[in-house]
Amino acid sequence: MKKLTLILICIASLGLASCKKDTIVQSANNLTIIKYIEANQWQSSADGFTLSASLSDNRIDDRTFEDDGILVYISRNDGNFYEQLPFVYDVQSYSYTVSKGRIDIDIQSSDFQSAIPDKPTTRTRVKIVLIESSQ
Structure with a gap:
Protein backbone atom coordinates (compact mmCIF):
# COMPACT_ATOMS: atom_id res chain seq x y z
CA MET A 1 0.00 0.00 0.00
CA LYS A 2 2.87 2.36 0.86
CA LYS A 3 4.52 1.68 -2.51
CA LEU A 4 1.29 2.50 -4.35
CA THR A 5 0.86 5.76 -2.42
CA LEU A 6 4.50 6.68 -3.06
CA ILE A 7 4.14 5.96 -6.79
CA LEU A 8 0.95 8.09 -6.98
CA ILE A 9 2.67 10.98 -5.17
CA CYS A 10 5.63 10.79 -7.58
CA ILE A 11 3.38 10.76 -10.63
CA ALA A 12 1.32 13.69 -9.27
CA SER A 13 4.43 15.75 -8.47
CA LEU A 14 5.89 15.12 -11.92
CA GLY A 15 2.59 16.08 -13.51
CA LEU A 16 2.36 19.32 -11.53
CA ALA A 17 6.00 20.20 -12.11
CA SER A 18 5.57 19.90 -15.84
CA CYS A 19 2.85 22.60 -15.96
CA LYS A 20 4.11 25.74 -17.61
CA LYS A 21 3.05 29.23 -16.59
CA ASP A 22 3.43 31.93 -19.23
CA THR A 23 3.39 35.64 -18.51
CA ILE A 24 2.26 37.64 -21.50
CA VAL A 25 2.98 41.36 -21.42
CA GLN A 26 1.79 43.51 -24.28
CA SER A 27 3.37 46.87 -24.82
CA ALA A 28 0.80 49.64 -24.75
CA ASN A 29 0.91 52.86 -26.69
CA ASN A 30 0.00 55.31 -23.97
CA LEU A 31 0.37 59.05 -24.34
CA ASP A 62 -12.67 59.75 -33.29
CA ARG A 63 -10.75 56.51 -32.67
CA THR A 64 -9.33 57.69 -29.34
CA PHE A 65 -12.69 59.04 -28.21
CA GLU A 66 -14.54 55.82 -29.06
CA ASP A 67 -11.99 53.11 -28.26
CA ASP A 68 -9.39 54.27 -25.76
CA GLY A 69 -9.26 55.20 -22.08
CA ILE A 70 -8.88 58.87 -21.18
CA LEU A 71 -7.75 59.80 -17.66
CA VAL A 72 -7.47 63.37 -16.36
CA TYR A 73 -5.47 64.63 -13.39
CA ILE A 74 -5.04 68.18 -12.13
CA SER A 75 -2.51 69.91 -9.98
CA ARG A 76 -4.30 72.69 -8.16
CA ASN A 77 -2.12 75.80 -7.82
CA ASP A 78 0.39 74.10 -10.16
CA GLY A 79 1.83 72.24 -7.15
CA ASN A 80 3.98 69.13 -6.97
CA PHE A 81 1.05 66.70 -6.87
CA TYR A 82 -1.76 65.45 -9.10
CA GLU A 83 -5.30 64.47 -8.17
CA GLN A 84 -7.34 62.25 -10.46
CA LEU A 85 -10.69 63.63 -11.54
CA PRO A 86 -13.41 63.38 -10.37
CA PHE A 87 -12.75 64.32 -6.74
CA VAL A 88 -14.03 66.63 -4.01
CA TYR A 89 -11.78 69.04 -2.11
CA ASP A 90 -12.92 71.66 0.41
CA VAL A 91 -16.61 71.40 -0.68
CA GLN A 92 -15.55 71.91 -4.32
CA SER A 93 -16.39 69.10 -6.76
CA TYR A 94 -13.99 68.71 -9.71
CA SER A 95 -15.16 66.72 -12.74
CA TYR A 96 -14.56 66.47 -16.48
CA THR A 97 -16.25 65.55 -19.72
CA VAL A 98 -14.57 64.39 -22.90
CA SER A 99 -15.67 65.07 -26.45
CA LYS A 100 -13.82 64.79 -29.74
CA GLY A 101 -10.86 67.16 -29.63
CA ARG A 102 -11.49 68.59 -26.16
CA ILE A 103 -11.81 68.08 -22.44
CA ASP A 104 -14.00 70.32 -20.27
CA ILE A 105 -13.17 70.61 -16.57
CA ASP A 106 -15.90 71.79 -14.20
CA ILE A 107 -15.81 73.00 -10.60
CA GLN A 108 -19.07 73.00 -8.64
CA SER A 109 -20.22 73.02 -5.04
CA SER A 110 -20.53 69.49 -3.69
CA ASP A 111 -23.23 70.27 -1.11
CA PHE A 112 -24.61 73.74 -1.94
CA GLN A 113 -23.63 75.18 1.46
CA SER A 114 -21.80 77.70 -0.67
CA ALA A 115 -23.38 77.31 -4.10
CA ILE A 116 -20.84 79.44 -5.96
CA PRO A 117 -17.43 77.73 -6.28
CA ASP A 118 -14.18 79.55 -5.63
CA LYS A 119 -12.42 80.59 -8.83
CA PRO A 120 -8.78 79.43 -8.99
CA THR A 121 -6.39 82.34 -8.67
CA THR A 122 -3.30 80.57 -10.00
CA ARG A 123 -2.37 78.43 -12.98
CA THR A 124 -3.69 74.85 -12.95
CA ARG A 125 -1.60 72.08 -14.51
CA VAL A 126 -3.58 69.28 -16.16
CA LYS A 127 -2.24 65.84 -17.07
CA ILE A 128 -4.22 63.89 -19.67
CA VAL A 129 -3.36 60.22 -20.16
CA LEU A 130 -4.59 58.50 -23.31
CA ILE A 131 -4.55 54.72 -22.88
CA GLU A 132 -4.76 52.83 -26.15
CA SER A 133 -7.08 49.84 -26.17
CA SER A 134 -5.63 46.59 -27.45
CA GLN A 135 -8.83 45.67 -29.30
Missing part, protein backbone atom coordinates in the same frame (compact mmCIF):
# COMPACT_ATOMS: atom_id res chain seq x y z
CA THR A 32 0.68 61.66 -21.59
CA ILE A 33 -0.25 65.26 -22.41
CA ILE A 34 0.46 68.21 -20.10
CA LYS A 35 -1.75 71.31 -20.46
CA TYR A 36 -2.25 74.46 -18.40
CA ILE A 37 -5.33 76.46 -17.45
CA GLU A 38 -4.55 80.05 -16.55
CA ALA A 39 -6.65 81.69 -13.82
CA ASN A 40 -8.42 83.97 -16.33
CA GLN A 41 -9.53 81.00 -18.48
CA TRP A 42 -12.13 79.77 -15.97
CA GLN A 43 -15.60 80.80 -17.14
CA SER A 44 -18.62 81.05 -14.86
CA SER A 45 -22.00 79.64 -15.93
CA ALA A 46 -25.00 81.98 -16.21
CA ASP A 47 -26.26 81.00 -12.74
CA GLY A 48 -22.74 81.14 -11.26
CA PHE A 49 -22.92 77.59 -9.91
CA THR A 50 -20.28 76.12 -12.26
CA LEU A 51 -16.79 77.19 -13.29
CA SER A 52 -15.57 75.61 -16.54
CA ALA A 53 -12.38 75.53 -18.56
CA SER A 54 -11.82 73.83 -21.91
CA LEU A 55 -8.67 72.17 -23.17
CA SER A 56 -8.38 71.43 -26.87
CA ASP A 57 -6.20 68.68 -28.31
CA ASN A 58 -6.51 67.12 -31.74
CA ARG A 59 -5.00 63.85 -30.46
CA ILE A 60 -8.42 63.07 -29.00
CA ASP A 61 -9.71 61.99 -32.39
Whole structure:
Protein backbone atom coordinates (compact mmCIF):
# COMPACT_ATOMS: atom_id res chain seq x y z
CA MET A 1 0.00 0.00 0.00
CA LYS A 2 2.87 2.36 0.86
CA LYS A 3 4.52 1.68 -2.51
CA LEU A 4 1.29 2.50 -4.35
CA THR A 5 0.86 5.76 -2.42
CA LEU A 6 4.50 6.68 -3.06
CA ILE A 7 4.14 5.96 -6.79
CA LEU A 8 0.95 8.09 -6.98
CA ILE A 9 2.67 10.98 -5.17
CA CYS A 10 5.63 10.79 -7.58
CA ILE A 11 3.38 10.76 -10.63
CA ALA A 12 1.32 13.69 -9.27
CA SER A 13 4.43 15.75 -8.47
CA LEU A 14 5.89 15.12 -11.92
CA GLY A 15 2.59 16.08 -13.51
CA LEU A 16 2.36 19.32 -11.53
CA ALA A 17 6.00 20.20 -12.11
CA SER A 18 5.57 19.90 -15.84
CA CYS A 19 2.85 22.60 -15.96
CA LYS A 20 4.11 25.74 -17.61
CA LYS A 21 3.05 29.23 -16.59
CA ASP A 22 3.43 31.93 -19.23
CA THR A 23 3.39 35.64 -18.51
CA ILE A 24 2.26 37.64 -21.50
CA VAL A 25 2.98 41.36 -21.42
CA GLN A 26 1.79 43.51 -24.28
CA SER A 27 3.37 46.87 -24.82
CA ALA A 28 0.80 49.64 -24.75
CA ASN A 29 0.91 52.86 -26.69
CA ASN A 30 0.00 55.31 -23.97
CA LEU A 31 0.37 59.05 -24.34
CA THR A 32 0.68 61.66 -21.59
CA ILE A 33 -0.25 65.26 -22.41
CA ILE A 34 0.46 68.21 -20.10
CA LYS A 35 -1.75 71.31 -20.46
CA TYR A 36 -2.25 74.46 -18.40
CA ILE A 37 -5.33 76.46 -17.45
CA GLU A 38 -4.55 80.05 -16.55
CA ALA A 39 -6.65 81.69 -13.82
CA ASN A 40 -8.42 83.97 -16.33
CA GLN A 41 -9.53 81.00 -18.48
CA TRP A 42 -12.13 79.77 -15.97
CA GLN A 43 -15.60 80.80 -17.14
CA SER A 44 -18.62 81.05 -14.86
CA SER A 45 -22.00 79.64 -15.93
CA ALA A 46 -25.00 81.98 -16.21
CA ASP A 47 -26.26 81.00 -12.74
CA GLY A 48 -22.74 81.14 -11.26
CA PHE A 49 -22.92 77.59 -9.91
CA THR A 50 -20.28 76.12 -12.26
CA LEU A 51 -16.79 77.19 -13.29
CA SER A 52 -15.57 75.61 -16.54
CA ALA A 53 -12.38 75.53 -18.56
CA SER A 54 -11.82 73.83 -21.91
CA LEU A 55 -8.67 72.17 -23.17
CA SER A 56 -8.38 71.43 -26.87
CA ASP A 57 -6.20 68.68 -28.31
CA ASN A 58 -6.51 67.12 -31.74
CA ARG A 59 -5.00 63.85 -30.46
CA ILE A 60 -8.42 63.07 -29.00
CA ASP A 61 -9.71 61.99 -32.39
CA ASP A 62 -12.67 59.75 -33.29
CA ARG A 63 -10.75 56.51 -32.67
CA THR A 64 -9.33 57.69 -29.34
CA PHE A 65 -12.69 59.04 -28.21
CA GLU A 66 -14.54 55.82 -29.06
CA ASP A 67 -11.99 53.11 -28.26
CA ASP A 68 -9.39 54.27 -25.76
CA GLY A 69 -9.26 55.20 -22.08
CA ILE A 70 -8.88 58.87 -21.18
CA LEU A 71 -7.75 59.80 -17.66
CA VAL A 72 -7.47 63.37 -16.36
CA TYR A 73 -5.47 64.63 -13.39
CA ILE A 74 -5.04 68.18 -12.13
CA SER A 75 -2.51 69.91 -9.98
CA ARG A 76 -4.30 72.69 -8.16
CA ASN A 77 -2.12 75.80 -7.82
CA ASP A 78 0.39 74.10 -10.16
CA GLY A 79 1.83 72.24 -7.15
CA ASN A 80 3.98 69.13 -6.97
CA PHE A 81 1.05 66.70 -6.87
CA TYR A 82 -1.76 65.45 -9.10
CA GLU A 83 -5.30 64.47 -8.17
CA GLN A 84 -7.34 62.25 -10.46
CA LEU A 85 -10.69 63.63 -11.54
CA PRO A 86 -13.41 63.38 -10.37
CA PHE A 87 -12.75 64.32 -6.74
CA VAL A 88 -14.03 66.63 -4.01
CA TYR A 89 -11.78 69.04 -2.11
CA ASP A 90 -12.92 71.66 0.41
CA VAL A 91 -16.61 71.40 -0.68
CA GLN A 92 -15.55 71.91 -4.32
CA SER A 93 -16.39 69.10 -6.76
CA TYR A 94 -13.99 68.71 -9.71
CA SER A 95 -15.16 66.72 -12.74
CA TYR A 96 -14.56 66.47 -16.48
CA THR A 97 -16.25 65.55 -19.72
CA VAL A 98 -14.57 64.39 -22.90
CA SER A 99 -15.67 65.07 -26.45
CA LYS A 100 -13.82 64.79 -29.74
CA GLY A 101 -10.86 67.16 -29.63
CA ARG A 102 -11.49 68.59 -26.16
CA ILE A 103 -11.81 68.08 -22.44
CA ASP A 104 -14.00 70.32 -20.27
CA ILE A 105 -13.17 70.61 -16.57
CA ASP A 106 -15.90 71.79 -14.20
CA ILE A 107 -15.81 73.00 -10.60
CA GLN A 108 -19.07 73.00 -8.64
CA SER A 109 -20.22 73.02 -5.04
CA SER A 110 -20.53 69.49 -3.69
CA ASP A 111 -23.23 70.27 -1.11
CA PHE A 112 -24.61 73.74 -1.94
CA GLN A 113 -23.63 75.18 1.46
CA SER A 114 -21.80 77.70 -0.67
CA ALA A 115 -23.38 77.31 -4.10
CA ILE A 116 -20.84 79.44 -5.96
CA PRO A 117 -17.43 77.73 -6.28
CA ASP A 118 -14.18 79.55 -5.63
CA LYS A 119 -12.42 80.59 -8.83
CA PRO A 120 -8.78 79.43 -8.99
CA THR A 121 -6.39 82.34 -8.67
CA THR A 122 -3.30 80.57 -10.00
CA ARG A 123 -2.37 78.43 -12.98
CA THR A 124 -3.69 74.85 -12.95
CA ARG A 125 -1.60 72.08 -14.51
CA VAL A 126 -3.58 69.28 -16.16
CA LYS A 127 -2.24 65.84 -17.07
CA ILE A 128 -4.22 63.89 -19.67
CA VAL A 129 -3.36 60.22 -20.16
CA LEU A 130 -4.59 58.50 -23.31
CA ILE A 131 -4.55 54.72 -22.88
CA GLU A 132 -4.76 52.83 -26.15
CA SER A 133 -7.08 49.84 -26.17
CA SER A 134 -5.63 46.59 -27.45
CA GLN A 135 -8.83 45.67 -29.30
